[in-house]
Amino acid sequence: MTSLHIINHLADVKTCQALIADTDAVLLCGDAVYALRQPLGLTHRLYALAEDVQARGLESFNQAKSVDYPEFVALCASYTKVVAW
Amino acid sequence: MSVSVLLISRSSPWSGLAAREALDIALSGGAFDLPMSMLWLDEGVWQLVGEQQPQQLEQKNLPAQLSALPMFGIEKLYVAQHSLEQRGLTEADLMLEVSVVDAGQIAQLIEQHQQVLSL
Numbered sequence: 001m002t003s004l005h006i007i008n009h010l011a012d013v014k015t016c017q018a019l020i021a022d023t024d025a026v027l028l029c030g031d032a033v034y035a036l037r038q039p040l041g042l043t044h045r046l047y048a049l050a051e052d053v054q055a056r057g058l059e060s061f062n063q064a065k066s067v068d069y070p071e072f073v074a075l076c077a078s079y080t081k082v083v084a085w
Numbered sequence: 086m087s088v089s090v091l092l093i094s095r096s097s098p099w100s101g102l103a104a105r106e107a108l109d110i111a112l113s114g115g116a117f118d119l120p121m122s123m124l125w126l127d128e129g130v131w132q133l134v135g136e137q138q139p140q141q142l143e144q145k146n147l148p149a150q151l152s153a154l155p156m157f158g159i160e161k162l163y164v165a166q167h168s169l170e171q172r173g174l175t176e177a178d179l180m181l182e183v184s185v186v187d188a189g190q191i192a193q194l195i196e197q198h199q200q201v202l203s204l
Binding site for chain 1: 126127183188191192195196197200201203
């Protein structure tokens with residue numbers, strides 16, 4: 001059973017990294033997208049909310065797959081479980 | 086069929102409402118016989134230390150209520166080892182009987198439960 005982990009706060013990116021299964025996916029939104037400035041070294045499938053990335057001027061650093069809100073919703077629906085940190 | 090829930094409490098006891106809300110969720114789940122587990126992570130581990138005096142802040146006794154969790158059928162209680170270590174705490178500092186779990190075990194807990202709530 002794979003989960004989608006939604007991370008909204010920058011500090012939580014590091015916290016969660018060690019606690020989630022390799023097969024799970026991570027979606028960054030809010031200030032958590034600042035984590036994209038540095039190489040994340042995440043083996044997880046990684047998504048980022050496009051408007052939060054663009055608003056913070058991080059588009060050129062984006063290592064994640066950008067998603068808009070409709071895609072965000074579709075992603076949530078496609079995983080068996082969604083964990084909002 | 087009831088849904089298994091892992092409740093992750095990550096907030097310190099007296100800095101806001103989150104710790105109390107986590108307890109309320111746990112107790113409500115217990116009242117409806119939901120298979121609930123609770124994990125204290127990050128600042129949440131401060132909820133478990135002994136000798137707290139909430140009356141000093143005119144607050145309800147959260148630690149006393151936490152120790153009632155097993156009576157409400159919530160017996161699977163876990164605390165994150167790394168969160169304890171980072172704060173200089175050991176199992177001996179805790180007022181509640183909880184299982185100490187490492188990062189790998191937490192990942193398993195998240196995987197095993199059908200719903201995960203973090204607050």
